[in-house]
Amino acid sequence: MAGIKGGTIKPYSGFSATEDAHKLRKAMKGIGTDEDAIIDILVNRNATQRQEINIAYKTSVGRDLLSDLKSELTGNFEDVILGLMTSITLYDVRELKKAMKGAGTDEGCLIEILASRSTEEIRRINETYKLEYGKSLEDDICSDTSFMFQRVLVSLSAGGRDQGTHVDDALAKQDAQDLFQAGEKKWGTDEGKFLLILCARNRNHLLKVFEEYHKIAKKDIEASIKSEMSGSFEDALLAVVQCIRNKSAYFASRLYKSMKGLGTDDNTLVRVMVSRCEIDMLDIRAEFKKMYGKSLFSFIKGDCSGDYRKVLLKLCGGED
Structure with missing residues (x-):
């Protein structure tokens, strides 16, 4: 299962919030901004340390760090730095x-x-x-x-998914049968049945359900969802299945889609890099390489530019 390697951003040793606060003030004071100094400090500290810098800046500089950053930075670079300065739950919200x-x-x-x-x-x-x-x-x-x-x-x-690990084999077979009856077997689809099972059962149980479903339907649950559903509802159910199976692979595909083709979906690119850099970015990176044959690092390098690219490459944490 993915999730064993962890994140790319670790706590910085020899950390001093007050020292960092003064260095940041110096980087933004007067004419021009020292972007490299801002990157060097904020992208090399973990979320907890960044929150401490935030407080120290107010205490020892007497100004609001986020306001100063907002007035000094622009565009995607501003978005990714402010994202890193926001606590993870508030960022999601x-x-x-x-x-x-x-x-x-x-x-x-x-x-x-x-x-x-x-x-x-x-x-x-x-x-x-x-x-x-x-x-x-x-x-x-x-x-x-x-x-x-x-x-x-x-x-x-609603966050009501069963958090246990127990797999009820008989129920898994029944769930698989119910999904088959509600989709492939039915004229029209009973979407409610898909919701009931996919949004409520625990992960281990669902992995067993997917296995049983394949035996009954002779096709993967994802293939059935693609043929039975459409639009955003289809996308949502596919995301649920993919996150149950391999969350890191799901995020790798989100990153790939944000950069492939013409133009970049910077919102998605920034959000995934910021929200996963301390959780499972090493796993996402490994899945990306496996799925697309090129490293995430090289994709970002070819797709982004300037200070924005520097930050993303640091969050990516390396070339492999």
Whole structure:
């Protein structure tokens, strides 16, 4: 299973929050900004240390670090640095809000966060969302999405997945049969049955269900979802299946899609790099190489430029 190698950003040894705060002030004071100094400090500290720098900056410099960074930086470079300066739960919350704000919805962002976060992470996201915006995440999902896509997001945002590891073989066979009856075997699809099973059962149990499903349907569950569902609902269920099977591979594919073809989906690229750099970026990197035959490092190098590229390459943590 993926998730054994961990992240690329580690705690910095010999760390002094006050010293870093003064160096950052120096990098931003006067005319021009020393971007390299900002990168050198903030990208080489872990999330906890960055939060300490934030406090030390206020205490010993008497200014707000985020405001100073915002006024000095621009574009994607600003986005990735401010992302790193935000606590991980609040970062997810703000990304979800941004995905639903204004005209149009970034369905990919909603799916990515809600399908890949643990039950505990979802619980924290819900609490923080309510505190930050005075409305529940579910309310915003309901006012911004519709039909089956809304239902799958509401299911995922409830964070009700069984956290156990027990596999009930008889139930796994029954679940596989139910999914087959609800999809391939049926004229029209019983989407509710897919939701009930895919959003509630524990990971080990679902892996067994997928195995049993293959025996009955003579095809993979992903192939069935592709032929039975469509649009964002299809994308959401596929993301759930992929995250259950191999979360690091799921994120590798998100990164690949954000950079392939014309133009870059910088929002997705920044979000995945920032949110996974301390969790499983080494695993994502390994999956990326396995899946696409080229390193994530070389992809970023060829796709991005300037200070933005420098930060992403550091978060990537190496060439292999």
